[in-house]
Amino acid sequence: MSEQQAPSNPLTRFITDDENCWTLEQYQTHGGYDGLKKALTMTSPDVLETIKQSGLRGRGGAGFPTGLKWSFVPQGDDAPSPKYMIVNADEMEPGAFKDRWLLEKSPHQILEGLIVGGFTLQADIGYVFIRGDYYLAIERIEKAIQECYDAGLLGKNIQGSGFDYDIHIHTSAGRYICGEETALINSLEGKRANPRAKPPFPQVAGLWGKPTIVNNVETFCNLPHIINFGPDWFKGLGRCKDAGTKIFGVSGRVKTPGLWELPMGTPIRELIEVHGGGMCDGYKLKGYLPGGGSTDFLTEEHLDTPMDYDEIGKVRSRMGTGTIIVLDDKYCPIEMVINLVKFFAQESCGWCTPCREGLPWGVEILEKIEQGRGEMCDIEQLEALTRFAAPGNTFCALAPGAVEPLQSALNYYRDDFIKHIEQGCCPYEAGEHNHD
Amino acid sequence: MPELIQPNKNKPGQHPIIPTNETVELSESEIKQINDALHHVPFASGASIDALKIIQQHRGWVSDACLKALSDHMKVSTADLDAVATFYNLIFRQPVGKVVLHPCDGISCDLMGGKKIRKCLSKKLGIGNGQTTADDQFTLIPLPCLGACDKAPVMIASEKLFELMDENSVANILKDLSSKAGDKS
Ligand SMILES: Cc1cc2nc3c(=O)[nH]c(=O)nc-3n(C[C@H](O)[C@H](O)[C@H](O)COP(=O)(O)O)c2cc1C
Ligand code: SF4
Numbered sequence: 001m002s003e004q005q006a007p008s009n010p011l012t013r014f015i016t017d018d019e020n021c022w023t024l025e026q027y028q029t030h031g032g033y034d035g036l037k038k039a040l041t042m043t044s045p046d047v048l049e050t051i052k053q054s055g056l057r058g059r060g061g062a063g064f065p066t067g068l069k070w071s072f073v074p075q076g077d078d079a080p081s082p083k084y085m086i087v088n089a090d091e092m093e094p095g096a097f098k099d100r101w102l103l104e105k106s107p108h109q110i111l112e113g114l115i116v117g118g119f120t121l122q123a124d125i126g127y128v129f130i131r132g133d134y135y136l137a138i139e140r141i142e143k144a145i146q147e148c149y150d151a152g153l154l155g156k157n158i159q160g161s162g163f164d165y166d167i168h169i170h171t172s173a174g175r176y177i178c179g180e181e182t183a184l185i186n187s188l189e190g191k192r193a194n195p196r197a198k199p200p201f202p203q204v205a206g207l208w209g210k211p212t213i214v215n216n217v218e219t220f221c222n223l224p225h226i227i228n229f230g231p232d233w234f235k236g237l238g239r240c241k242d243a244g245t246k247i248f249g250v251s252g253r254v255k256t257p258g259l260w261e262l263p264m265g266t267p268i269r270e271l272i273e274v275h276g277g278g279m280c281d282g283y284k285l286k287g288y289l290p291g292g293g294s295t296d297f298l299t300e301e302h303l304d305t306p307m308d309y310d311e312i313g314k315v316r317s318r319m320g321t322g323t324i325i326v327l328d329d330k331y332c333p334i335e336m337v338i339n340l341v342k343f344f345a346q347e348s349c350g351w352c353t354p355c356r357e358g359l360p361w362g363v364e365i366l367e368k369i370e371q372g373r374g375e376m377c378d379i380e381q382l383e384a385l386t387r388f389a390a391p392g393n394t395f396c397a398l399a400p401g402a403v404e405p406l407q408s409a410l411n412y413y414r415d416d417f418i419k420h421i422e423q424g425c426c427p428y429e430a431g432e433h434n435h436d
Numbered sequence: 437m438p439e440l441i442q443p444n445k446n447k448p449g450q451h452p453i454i455p456t457n458e459t460v461e462l463s464e465s466e467i468k469q470i471n472d473a474l475h476h477v478p479f480a481s482g483a484s485i486d487a488l489k490i491i492q493q494h495r496g497w498v499s500d501a502c503l504k505a506l507s508d509h510m511k512v513s514t515a516d517l518d519a520v521a522t523f524y525n526l527i528f529r530q531p532v533g534k535v536v537l538h539p540c541d542g543i544s545c546d547l548m549g550g551k552k553i554r555k556c557l558s559k560k561l562g563i564g565n566g567q568t569t570a571d572d573q574f575t576l577i578p579l580p581c582l583g584a585c586d587k588a589p590v591m592i593a594s595e596k597l598f599e600l601m602d603e604n605s606v607a608n609i610l611k612d613l614s615s616k617a618g619d620k621s
């Protein structure tokens with residue numbers, strides 16, 4: 001029963017080398033669905049209180065406290081019904097690959113979280129909104145849902161608790177903006193995925209105008225363990241202020257790119273140098289985006305920053321998805337920024353001007369500089385652009401996120417911008433990975 | 437409705453768009469699946485994406501005529517259906533080849549040489565992004581980050597993920613995929 005003693009790796013203890021570790025049978029032999037069974041013996045308000053106390057923050061990027069978010073859902077007999085609970089599995093953030101891994105390796109953990117969530121808020125229907133390109137994940141989630149129905153973990157009167165709950169899967173038709181929670185709801189309603197104005201917040205009026213909660217895959221994964229082992233255990237897992245563990249990842253030119261479950265607050269250096277194995281031979285670290293493609297660059301001097309929401313905020317970047325993208329010294333930073341801003345320009349839903357018009361304009365200026373046709377005033381233009389797209393000027397967080405790597409590149413790699421303009425060409429041209 | 441201009445049929449990688457006055461009928465199994473989807477939503481428009489996907493699953497892409505047939509069946513306007521169809525990356529409003537190649541153009545792949553892979557695919561097939569080979573075997577549509585950044589560079593094709601690609605593996609992958617595409621036809 002050692003596994004039942006509070007684990008230090010709650011999210012990944014179910015993930016083994018066995019191809020079938022995703023199945024209900026294997027999940028249950030490792031203590032799967034114990035959290036749900038315990039939750040069903042509690043009252044819904046008690047479960048919500050436990051989640052609040054745990055200090056769990058959303059793992060989808062913004063880090064909003066989950067318990068607080070849920071407390072806005074109307075409860076009681078006169079609350080609107082049905083209520084919906086949605087897993088945001090539309091992962092498409094550049095450099096983020098943690099949700100796909102969880103979906104493929106541990107679908108039942110996500111479903112267990114979704115059922116616990118449903119019970120907590122007395123919701124009626126759960127959805128898994130999953131990226132259409134994640135074929136294996138879709139197949140496994142579908143099978144896992146069926147296994148749950150067969151085992152009486154879904155449907156009417158779950159485990160004799162009197163709680164009824166169904167889960168459906170929606171495979172997305174593909175757009176990054178579908179990950180934004182109100183755009184996701186529109187997409188689920190069969191519409192174009194434009195974000196909605198808030199208020200009303202989805203907690204009050206979401207899918208089909210009914211109370212709706214949207215949370216990230218990894219957020220849901222944490223719930224059963226919090227119920228099973230208690231909020232104090234969860235808080236104790238973190239190395240700094242933030243509670244729990246996190247699936248961290250590193251990609252780019254490091255020796256052993258991958259994903260690992262580690263305590264919140266693990267320093268960036270440890271992630272890149274120990275778990276990521278350090279830079280590949282012949283490459284030096286030039287910088288990194290700590291939390292995926294819409295977070296600000298950090299550099300060597302920030303390596304000892306703990307991956308903790310507040311600490312990363314202090315050095316002016318974001319935890320984001322917790323998946324680090326490493327930039328090496330042979331890849332042109334401007335080319336990296338072009339790739340990112342182009343992506344965001346392409347995925348803009350077109351609703352507001354700074355995003356729809358501003359981002360393609362940014363790509364144009366950046367390409368001009370990259371191709372050696374830039375002028376010094378272009379740098380000012382780019383800086384102005386980052387201000388136009390700042391939070392508050394756009395409908396959703398896509399555009400502000402898009403300019404984060406740009407504004408920080410202008411700060412940390414200004415010399416590179418100037419060199420491109422002065423030399424009239426890309427100084428990285430000789431690097432083996434560019435332009436060929 | 438005005439006649440659509442017929443694109444030059446001889447241009448490589450381009451397909452004639454079928455004229456809008458052509459009509460098609462939805463098959464029995466399409467109708468059954470679409471009705472299933474309609475069953476799950478409070479308003480017919482709610483099943484738009486699912487219905488478009490069902491058509492595409494059966495026919496490879498969504499033609500104007502299909503859109504019209506779908507509109508008649510669902511009682512949702514063609515304009516509304518097309519607004520949805522054109523918004524999403526994975527709904528094709530033009531014919532595609534038997535295999536759609538989705539090399540990743542996300543940043544982690546590009547840091548690891550993704551651009552080279554896409555160039556190599558493009559050169560070997562003689563087509564640009566969004567185009568289809570003359571023999572209708574392959575369509576090339578790069579997609580953003582495919583969620584396998586630790587295995588970069590990667591590509592999805594025929595519902596399969598190809599990891600750690602290099603220029604040497606491209607030829608083999610294409611050979612493998614084209615023999616499978618051959619089986620389908
Ligand atoms: C453009 C955009 C894309 C997003 N994509 C995702 C996504 O793919 N997955 C996700 O969980 N959250 C995504 N989010 C964040 C969601 O809007 C929402 O905050 C999140 O799902 C809430 O869950 P959490 O509190 O568990 O993090 C995105 C936000 C924006 C603005
Ligand atoms: S910021 Fe961009 S993606 Fe978000 S609503 Fe505006 S146009 Fe759409």
Ligand code: FES
Nearest residue numbers: 540542545582584
């Ligand atoms: S960038 Fe290619 S898989 Fe993530």
